[in-house]
Amino acid sequence: xxxxxxxxxxxxxxxxxxxxxxxxxxxxxxxxxxxxxxxxxxxxxxxxxxxxxxxxxxxxxxxxxxxxxxxxxxxxxxxxxxxxxxxxxxxxxxxxxxxxxxxxxxxxxxxxxxxxxxxxxxxxxxxxxxxxxxxxxxxxxxxxxxxxxxxxxxxxxxxxxxxxxxxxxxxxxxxxxxxxxxxxxxxxxxxxxxxxxxxxxxxxxxxxxxxxxxxxxxxxxxxxxxxxxxxxxxxxxxxxxxxxxxxxxxxxxxxxxxxxxxxxxxxxxxxxxxxxxxxxxxxxxxxxxxxxxxxxxxxxxxxxxxxxxxxxxxxxxxxxxxxxxxxxxxxxxxxxxxxxxxxxxxxxxxxxxxxxxxxxxxxxxxxxxxxxxxxxxxxxxxxxxxxxxxxxxxxxxxxxxxxxxxxxxxxxxxxxxxxxxxxxxxxxxxxxxxxxxxxxxxxxxxxxxxxxxxxxxxxxxxxxxxxxxxxxxxxxxxxxxxxxxxxxxxxxxxxxxxx
Numbered sequence: 001x002x003x004x005x006x007x008x009x010x011x012x013x014x015x016x017x018x019x020x021x022x023x024x025x026x027x028x029x030x031x032x033x034x035x036x037x038x039x040x041x042x043x044x045x046x047x048x049x050x051x052x053x054x055x056x057x058x059x060x061x062x063x064x065x066x067x068x069x070x071x072x073x074x075x076x077x078x079x080x081x082x083x084x085x086x087x088x089x090x091x092x093x094x095x096x097x098x099x100x101x102x103x104x105x106x107x108x109x110x111x112x113x114x115x116x117x118x119x120x121x122x123x124x125x126x127x128x129x130x131x132x133x134x135x136x137x138x139x140x141x142x143x144x145x146x147x148x149x150x151x152x153x154x155x156x157x158x159x160x161x162x163x164x165x166x167x168x169x170x171x172x173x174x175x176x177x178x179x180x181x182x183x184x185x186x187x188x189x190x191x192x193x194x195x196x197x198x199x200x201x202x203x204x205x206x207x208x209x210x211x212x213x214x215x216x217x218x219x220x221x222x223x224x225x226x227x228x229x230x231x232x233x234x235x236x237x238x239x240x241x242x243x244x245x246x247x248x249x250x251x252x253x254x255x256x257x258x259x260x261x262x263x264x265x266x267x268x269x270x271x272x273x274x275x276x277x278x279x280x281x282x283x284x285x286x287x288x289x290x291x292x293x294x295x296x297x298x299x300x301x302x303x304x305x306x307x308x309x310x311x312x313x314x315x316x317x318x319x320x321x322x323x324x325x326x327x328x329x330x331x332x333x334x335x336x337x338x339x340x341x342x343x344x345x346x347x348x349x350x351x352x353x354x355x356x357x358x359x360x361x362x363x364x365x366x367x368x369x370x371x372x373x374x375x376x377x378x379x380x381x382x383x384x385x386x387x388x389x390x391x392x393x394x395x396x397x398x399x400x401x402x403x404x405x406x407x408x409x410x411x412x413x414x415x416x417x418x419x420x421x422x423x424x425x426x427x428x429x430x431x432x433x434x435x436x437x438x439x440x441x442x443x444x445x446x447x448x449x450x451x452x453x454x455x456x457x458x459x460x461x462x463x464x465x466x467x468x469x470x471x472x473x474x475x476x477x478x479x480x481x482x483x484x485x486x487x488x489x490x491x492x493x494x495x496x497x498x499x
Contacts, residue, residue, distance in 0.1 A: 024081030091122030112389035215389030313366035433475035
């Protein structure tokens with residue numbers, strides 16, 4: 001597609017940009033779910049004179065047509081999973097209304113699989129890595145109708161005369177040079193909800209073999225970066241004054257890793273008289289390094305929950321995936337959390353290549369120990385799902401696995417549902433049953449309609465009995481739940497095959 005045809009060379013065009021959140025979804029409505037990546041892009045573009053808004057699946061054709069009037073481009077934030085299908089569907093709807101609007105994809109999946117994404121007729125440009133500068137430079141080219149300049153945009157991939165072109169990667173930026181996140185992009189949602197997500201970092205200092213952050217580090221040379229305390233407080237001040245949240249979720253992977261930052265955050269919380277509660281994520285070993293005074297102060301200023309990525313109850317598996325952690329420290333961290341009145345959300349993965357059924361039982365046993373030590377905590381299991389660019393994907397490929405060749409084939413690519421060809425039939429059944437049992441164990445059925453509330457309550461009791469007795473050799477009720485999800489994924493695939 002030749003987007004120069006949209007305007008004469010040198011003519012300044014529209015400043016209207018639309019965004020679409022291509023997150024994966026199983027049962028939830030993602031239309032209003034805030035996407036921090038899109039809010040960050042919107043914040044960067046506003047001072048440059050651009051206006052941004054969000055596209056939603058529920059838009060009627062008339063509403064979508066009106067939204068697209070005068071639109072310069074549409075940006076998609078896309079993760080590996082069935083959200084790809086939603087993104088393709090929205091792209092197809094846009095194409096039917098106006099085939100000349102450039103469609104720009106970014107996020108983890110386009111960054112790590114740019115060729116696959118660009119082969120789709122629903123994609124014109126891919127931004128690899130951080131999107132602020134590449135998107136702004138691309139939009140400037142589009143506004144002026146001068147596309148020769150796209151060759152010079154670091155981090156951009158595109159199609160030209162049937163060929164895929166990949167410009168060199170862009171060096172990472174200092175987060176403190178970026179403007180405050182544009183929360184107004186999801187203003188209506190944030191006003192209605194009392195729990196607000198917040199992130200102050202990008203990247204990760206570790207190199208776990210299953211993680212996309214490690215793939216980013218390897219591919220783009222990007223590492224862990226964090227906002228200054230001053231900028232964290234700037235953002236939190238805005239959230240408190242505009243939305244009065246009851247809870248702020250710090251979704252950084254390692255917010256509690258910097259002792260100096262923690263101390264200064266505690267001081268700022270107290271000085272400003274904040275009253276919100278908050279949640280954070282941490283590694284078990286990092287949490288155990290914090291002295292008692294710090295942990296007590298965190299609880300005193302409203303910290304209620306810490307998320308731990310446990311991954312496995314087997315030290316051999318932790319070493320295999322290069323988690324760089326000690327399984328013995330998991331229970332220590334949970335017990336210490338409970339002693340300060342904190343609870344935990346812990347995540348595990350079953351089905352990693354080379355894992356044995358005995359190691360699956362070890363993970364369930366560790367889960368039971370966690371729940372004994374901290375009954376208010378939650379533990380969720382997932383079926384290991386190989387992601388693009390990761391080292392464990394290479395292990396899976398040696399065992400005969402291949403990633404989907406087409407974007408359309410990601411409908412059922414989900415962490416509860418993934419079918420691993422390297423697992424025996426029994427191992428797959430057990431891993432799948434445990435995954436869904438953990439889902440229903442923590443599922444808030446009381447927030448749903450009665451016809452969902454009743455069966456979910458029954459499955460919650462069944463799940464807890466099975467975990468208590470580690471009885472997953474034959475668990476047909478959870479395999480039925482998985483079959484229900486698989487059917488829903490297939491239904492989505494058919495529904496999104498055509499707009």
